[in-house]
Amino acid sequence: MDYAKTVRAAAVQISPVLFSCEGTTEKVLDAIATAAKADVQLVVFPETFVPYYPYFSFVQPPVLMGKSHMQLYEQAVTVPGPVVDAISQAARSASMVVVLGVNERDGGSLYNTQLIFDADGTLMLKRRKTTPTYHERMVWGQGDGAGLTVVDTACGRLGALACWEHYNPLARYALMAQSEQIHCGQFPGSMVGQIFADQMEVTMRHHALEAGCFVVNSTGWLTPEQKLQITSDEQLHPVLSQGCYTAIISPEGVPLCEPITEGEGMAIAELDFSLITKRKRMMDAIGHYARPDLLQLQLNQQPWSVMQLTTPAAVAAPEVMPLTDLEPIPLTDKLPL
Template sequence: MDNRYVKVAVVQAAPILFDKQSAMDKIGSMSRQAAAEGAKLIVFPEVFLPGYPRGLGFGARVGSRTEEGRQHWRRYWASSIDIPGAETELLGELAKELGVYLIVGAVERDREFSRGTLYNTIVYFGPDGDLLGKHRKLVPTGSERLLWGQGDGSTLTVIDTPYGRIGGLICWENYMPLARAAIYAQGIDIYIAPTADARDSWQATIRHIACEGRCYVLSSNQYATKSSYPADLAGHEDLREDDEILSRGGSAIVGPLGEYVAEPLYDKEGLLFATLDLDQVAQSRFDFDVVGHYSRPDIFRLIVNDAKQEIVKKSSDLVRE
């Protein structure tokens, strides 16, 4: 097997919001479709499981929250997943069945402390079915801060594979230069950038990252409509003035010199495919290597705190340390 080449698939779709089973079913069907076309690495959008609640206010205003909004959020919490948990076991089995690397955006429930905090997370599975790692979004954007907690440096995850090193950041944390630098410094070859941003400016972002990091960028977005929201959703009035298409997509695959390998897909659900030539990563770094010969560690230095942040420590743990 020539590991210089790998066929990849980027998914553009959305499940029925707040419907965990709908998301799992769609992950299964679209992964099988992608694998049937020869894909060995499959990427799903930001919080695909159980969906990105675009346009919903959850009854929140500055200084107050409504009871209905709390019930609404509880529904979102109930449709989220534990990592590891029942859903990750099923996703691992799917990756093993298909023999693929499977990368899924999910809403993760905190398992360690209150179980009341959610995180916007990328989950990585290997072709042997193993849960290889996860990344929690460092800073939820705007009103997302009401829904999700902040990740820490312990999940700036990069995975070794036969096709190079795979990792990435979620949506607008890709606008954080130091977060990108932390990923580049781990020798990234295939950069995963799931998003909820369908604007033209996002295309400039992923092309810049590819050119800056001299890596392939796989960006996966949802194609979401009002009809993908459940009929009994309490927040439908929040969407009254919105267009039927809530997210037009814009998923794309970009090469290590910033050129499109697969052009952006808009206004429909679908799969994007590309065969990546990993030799092009090395070739692209001939004249620019952001953490190699084009860095100046005598002038600039980044310190990354990669320790897991804990709010509670037992005295027995301190003694062992």
Template structure:
């Protein structure tokens, strides 16, 4: 990655249906979109939440038992970091000289995670991160991330970070990101077509507002890619009349916002597939922060502070074996503290 940061460039947000539960075809489609974005001069392309291999909408339509028929297929078509198919995405980023933020279902051992990969224009994986807390019914499918996944990373396009879906209504998670002086943010969404008219919390209006407020609060550019639900997906998922009103075709409401919260592009129709583009000028971030900077001149650290545990989660830790002592009284307090600290560092 070049040490020189671009100050002006074009970005692209994806609005498209996944190749549902077909990872190989999904990777092929992702590469086509990467090539299209690069061909139109974009330096960054952002994909929706778990776009590979597609969001598990069955969890909102029926019981966990009824959804078991999708479990194996979803697991086997989830993407493993460092796999041949994953490396095809990184190679496409390098070949097309474009940064990619990819939303995917990550397969790690026997578990799945809602993940995002930040890949630079040389095909280097800058970071991978997992959704800190899957939302509601998602917890029947996915595991959790940890504090190390609330990161903002230095790239040739400035400070870049990403969150998924309802992470954008978590005030402390957002503040953790803002505190790292994020300039470009990817707010990935799965589609706004579930429970239409019955749950305003899940609506495009409510959740696009969350993306827009993130831009306003953090004074950063926000790309909000959003998948669509295709007719083929509905044919697979809707197997009774009672389910038909619960998930509708379309739901694509992708958008890009500036650091003052202003929309920067025209939306596509909710069933339409394509890429949304906008021009970024990092100088506008400083202008926005002249009015608001909740982690700078507009903060009150003497009143409010956020504590974050950034230690990566681990189910097994190896601790240094403590030197046996003849009696407890021979263990000075300072030695005990040092031993504890060394064990924690392990």
């Protein structure tokens, strides 16, 4: 691994175009172009940003959210598909690694999916959130361990988790154990209130310290007009407010630029990989600070499938006795009655 390089990274806080996959995708492409002008090599977008995070499920009871859920189906992203092609082309044109959250439609199900594109446009990873949180369980299916993978990119070894997956320490350790150098966090933002942002900051800074890696974290943003689009009940608008923490954290747990907590913007910082060695010299959770003789992680990275194809074992034919081996049955003059 190269621990003597520097990567210029950006975390984007941005509003979607509600109810429009095409409109939100255009905002992603514009942001990539803006980041390219700032010589950014890695850009991270919020959780399920394309077409938009399902805020409706947080403020509507399940019995009333059928229309909104169906609308999300209609606008959802397919992989492969036109959205993937557009982002791939943009990543290649800008020579930029892109991490994008999407609502993925696969057949009759939706998933919270994270996509990592390399700087040549190659889709390096498609992973699904392992356990949707609270209201999200009415919207998305579950992911599997195949996505708990760190990938080699032009910017280094990248891993990604979405929102409250960060509260699963074993999921984080799975990425740490694969020598994650940059961790990409994605949250919805504009939810729950300031306490959500406070918790997010603690979580992101802790992972940076524990993993000895950089964290690039991105959250979404809702305008007052968008809150009205989601629900006309203004009493619910406080739970669609604040909760934003778009930031870049060093392996020492220090913010490398001013975090963005409201409005749209782009947090940009230089990631000096020598800081990874500096941190891990003191505490390497997967090296000299590990005790595999006492504690080990078992990870199942087998993709889920509703059908497993197997080759049936050869069935032995029943043994047939040749007629020549049969003993003749003696005949008698009288047969018993």
